Amino acid sequence: MARKLVAGAVMALAGLGASAQTPDAALLKRAEQVKPEALKLLGRMVNIDSGTFSEKGLNAVGALASAELKKLGFKVETFSAAPAAGKNIVATLNGKGKGRVLLVAHMDTVYADGTAKANPFRIEGSRAYGPGIMDDKGGIVVALYALKLLKESGFRDFARITVLLNTNEETGSHGSRELIEKTVKEHDVALNLEPGRAADGVVIARKGSGEIGMEVQGKAAHAGVAAKQGVNAAMEAAHQVIQLSELGNEEKGTTVNWTVLKSGDRSNVIPDLATAQADIRVSVPEEFDRVEQDIARISSKQLIKDAKVSIHLRRGFPPMPQSPVTDALAAKANEIYGELGRKLTLESTGGAADASLMFAAGVPTLDGLGIVGGGIHTPGEYAEIESIPPRVYLLARLIQEAGKGLQLPR
Structure with missing residues (x-):
């Protein structure tokens, strides 16, 4: 259903990409000129390990971004992200118009400490590579420029x-949620700098996300001598994973994938503890x-009756369904892109992000305004270098239009 909705939106907006409007020549020229400078800053950020749990790395990226924002006249404040690591940053600049515009990006990546050293920023042909280069350090750089x-x-x-x-988007923004929800309500438009x-x-449109956590407690015993005296937590966990693997609903866009299983540390001991985690994505909140x-x-049907099974669902980001207000904001973005003779594709994704929190707060939100690339969350993550000027231009013009005050459906 989501693909059909997006396809319809693309058809409805198809003519906008061919807009004959003249671009802001001075703005476009500067967007093209700053590409080398933007790449240099991007490289500095990418070469800092800033995984979600890296306090030192997150604060280093935050310090770098804060210094740039202060040069632009922004008042910069930091806020605790507890229980997550690092400090969230909120920078504000007041003008003389009427539109209040919020830009959101995240500093954390999915990569462990040491990844940047092993896989540093590099340029190969038309692409730049490195951990977090597009998700989401490229988004931060696009915003700054x-x-x-x-x-x-x-x-x-x-x-x-x-x-x-934000310091902890990759794990559900649980240390930033209240800050995001409070801040977005003070604005008229929210622009999320997740990757293009x-x-x-x-x-x-985005799916909502969550996590299923399972813990099985058993009883340890010698696997060769007294196995029947034990209660095998690993066996019960495996049974639960198999029978709970059918929780998804393809028709409603719900997916449940078991991704982490742990139990035991010796092959000759019946394990007394097992844990498992699953990723859940939903298109509609009632799922x-x-x-x-x-x-x-389902979990009440146990294979090993003496095992103690505990399973809970932790809800993360809510879904961000397609809506008339988002379509209208996307139409404005496509109109601006048409000034460059370009056309944006309008997409739905199973990935979850802060845009869902901002949309749920009732504020017009557009996502995916960062740098263009691919290979997210893999060693081959890359950014398309030539996407920097048009993306910087697009965001700058969107801020101009939103700052003046956009007429959007509510």
Whole structure:
């Protein structure tokens, strides 16, 4: 269903990419000129390990971004991300117009400490590589340079521009959720700097996310001498994973995938503890309720009756369904891209992000405005170098239009 909705939106907006409107020549020229400088800053950020649990790395990236924001005249504040690591950053700049614009990106990556040293920033042909280069350090850099271009142009026709940099998006933003929800309600438009899609697209719909955690307690015993005296936690966990593997619902867009299983550390000992985790994605929020109910019903059927099974669903990001207000904001973005003779693709994704929190707060939200690339969450993560100028231009112009005040359906 989501693909059909997005396809319809693309058809409805197809003419906008061919817009004959003239671009802002000065803004476009500067967007093209700053590419080497932007790449240099991107390289510095990529070469800092800033996995979600890396306090030192997150604060180092935050310090680098804060220094750039202060140069642009922003007031920079930091906020605790507890229980997550690092400090969230909120930077504000007041203008003379009426539109309040929020830009959001995240500083954390999925990579462990040492990854940047083993796989540092590098350029090969038309692509730049490195951990977190597009998810989401490229988004931070696009935001910084779009704001730099606007400052150079003397643009002040906005009430407020706020930049929020999150330290723990990759694990569900549990240490930033309240800050995001409070901040977004003080704005008229939210622009999320998650990566641009490989087909030069933005995101107009996202699935919600969550995690299922399971713990099975058993009883240890010698595997060769007294196995029947034990209670095999690993066997019960395996049984539960198999019978709970059918929790998904393809028709409703719900997926449940068991991804982490742990038990025991010696082959000759019946394990007394086993744990497992699953990733859940939903297109509609009521599917969280249905899965939770099915977990309780199905997990009661145990293979080993003396094992103690505990399973819980932790809800993460809510779904961000396609909506008229998002379509209207995407249409404005496509109109701007048409100034460059380009057309954005409008996409739905199973990935979850902060855009869902902002959309759920009732604020018009557009996502996927960062750098274009691919290989997210893999050693081959890359950014398309030539996407930097048009993406910087697109964001700068969107901020201009939103700052003046957009008329969007509510």
